[in-house]
Amino acid sequence: MIELAAPREKAILVGAPAKSQAAAVTEEHLEELGRLADTAGVDVLDTFVQRLDSPHPRLYIGEGKAEELKQQVDEQGATLIIMDDELSPRQGRNLEQLIGTRIMDRAELILDIFATRARTSEARAQVELAQLQYLRPRLTRMWAHLSRVRGGVGMRGPGETQLETDRRLIDHRIAKLKEDLERVARTRATQRKGRTGQMRAALVGYTNAGKSSILRALSGTEVFVEDRLFATLDPTTRTIEVGEEGAEVLLTDTVGFIRKLPHHLVASFRATLEEAGEADVLLHVIDSSHPQWEEQKEVVEDVLRDLGLGEHPTVLVFNKIDRLSPEGVQALRDRSYGDTPALFVSAVEEGQLQPARELLHAELRKIRPEVRLTLSSAQGALVSEIYREGEVLERTDHGTEVHLRARLSPAALGRLRGRGVKIYGWG
Numbered sequence: 375m376i377e378l379a380a381p382r383e384k385a386i387l388v389g390a391p392a393k394s395q396a397a398a399v400t401e402e403h404l405e406e407l408g409r410l411a412d413t414a415g416v417d418v419l420d421t422f423v424q425r426l427d428s429p430h431p432r433l434y435i436g437e438g439k440a441e442e443l444k445q446q447v448d449e450q451g452a453t454l455i456i457m458d459d460e461l462s463p464r465q466g467r468n469l470e471q472l473i474g475t476r477i478m479d480r481a482e483l484i485l486d487i488f489a490t491r492a493r494t495s496e497a498r499a500q501v502e503l504a505q506l507q508y509l510r511p512r513l514t515r516m517w518a519h520l521s522r523v524r525g526g527v528g529m530r531g532p533g534e535t536q537l538e539t540d541r542r543l544i545d546h547r548i549a550k551l552k553e554d555l556e557r558v559a560r561t562r563a564t565q566r567k568g569r570t571g572q573m574r575a576a577l578v579g580y581t582n583a584g585k586s587s588i589l590r591a592l593s594g595t596e597v598f599v600e601d602r603l604f605a606t607l608d609p610t611t612r613t614i615e616v617g618e619e620g621a622e623v624l625l626t627d628t629v630g631f632i633r634k635l636p637h638h639l640v641a642s643f644r645a646t647l648e649e650a651g652e653a654d655v656l657l658h659v660i661d662s663s664h665p666q667w668e669e670q671k672e673v674v675e676d677v678l679r680d681l682g683l684g685e686h687p688t689v690l691v692f693n694k695i696d697r698l699s700p701e702g703v704q705a706l707r708d709r710s711y712g713d714t715p716a717l718f719v720s721a722v723e724e725g726q727l728q729p730a731r732e733l734l735h736a737e738l739r740k741i742r743p744e745v746r747l748t749l750s751s752a753q754g755a756l757v758s759e760i761y762r763e764g765e766v767l768e769r770t771d772h773g774t775e776v777h778l779r780a781r782l783s784p785a786a787l788g789r790l791r792g793r794g795v796k797i798y799g800w801g
């Protein structure tokens with residue numbers, strides 16, 4: 375994106391919700407936008423709200439309101455306007471022209487945060503791809519903005535040729551990034567094939583819900599935790615012990631989700647997030663002390679559905695219950711979550727996570743039942759497949775037969791049965 379030199383930007387946050395939205399919800403959304411702005415290093419001067427029946431096609435907000443906003447910007451000396459809603463390229467351009475101040479929407483702000491926080495080369499490439507895809511249809515506006523900053527005659531609006539050249543350059547770069555990312559994804563898929571069939575779980579959830587804190591508490595290792603949105607961008611995996619017999623599970627922490635996550639960003643992070651899909655079970659972490667936790671839970675469920683993980687085995691982990699009253703915790707426990715098992719924990723209180731270990735163990739046992747298999751000498755090749763795909767607990771060789779006690783996923787069991795392996799204790 376276009377970088378302006380320091381000092382810090384001073385922004386007015388603009389929300390234009392539907393008339394039906396409750397005032398408290400609007401306020402909370404703008405507060406979240408304020409936290410995003412803070413993470414991006416922007417000072418927030420004020421907020422500005424207009425309730426709408428539907429967005430204005432030309433300016434998003436109404437014309438009169440836009441004039442009012444312009445006045446407020448001038449009076450308060452704002453250098454930036456941040457819209458909570460996604461602006462079309464045209465609305466952004468028109469509004470920017472009318473007010474004469476740079477406008478960003480929530481999506482652009484999130485992209486900016488990701489760009490400054492991504493550490494691995496893969497995460498950086500994913501963010502750059504998303505940024506370029508966002509930028510491409512908005513090039514004219516970016517150019518108009520640049521010409522105002524530099525203020526030079528002859529810089530006012532580049533000719534069509536300049537735009538064409540820029541679009542072509544962007545297209546080349548997009549193609550190159552996609553190619554690189556596909557290569558990385560292929561390498562990872564190959565690595566995964568070589569992995570043993572250890573049980574895996576992944577932490578998913580709204581940003582700041584406490585995913586990394588839970589990983590830290592369960593693994594007893596240092597994991598980066600911060601009271602900021604998007605503290606974690608790169609997935610981290612640790613081994614944790616579950617149950618009483620010292621059974622081990624690989625637990626992966628993932629990037630948090632947020633309302634109106636730019637879809638380009640979800641698409642370019644797909645490869646990383648798909649790793650979560652390889653987990654036997656997802657731990658959906660919820661900040662139960664947040665007034666809008668139900669909306670946050672829905673946002674996460676929507677993104678998971680987008681990623682094709684809507685039906686994946688999941689456990690709900692209601693975190694931060696240390697901030698609730700005993701009655702508040704009881705009210706959460708009394709609710710029904712359908713068939714999804716739910717846990718009520720605190721990642722910061724000693725010993726509170728023991729039930730999580732036990733439930734995780736029980737769930738994984740359900741997902742990967744323990745079975746006994748008998749293979750004939752002709753099926754020798756399948757034995758190594760079982761070692762690769764599952765967890766072999768015991769092996770005895772009886773003459774030409776191999777007897778195994780193992781944990782395998784239903785899919786692997788179905789495949790083995792299809793190939794004539796004798797399976798006991800399942801289905």
Ligand SMILES: Nc1nc2c(ncn2[C@@H]2O[C@H](COP(=O)(O)OP(=O)(O)OP(=O)(O)O)[C@@H](O)[C@H]2O)c(=O)[nH]1
Binds near residue numbers: 579581583605719
């Ligand atoms: N009181 C309380 N605070 C918690 C609990 N779990 C996490 N926190 C705090 O919540 C904040 C966010 O925690 P993180 O573990 O970084 O959250 P995250 O889900 O990994 O967040 P992102 O990586 O930003 O998506 C930190 O300030 C934690 O100390 C809890 O059980 N109780």
Ligand SMILES: [Mg+2]
Binds near residue numbers: 585586587598599
């Ligand atoms: Mg985190």
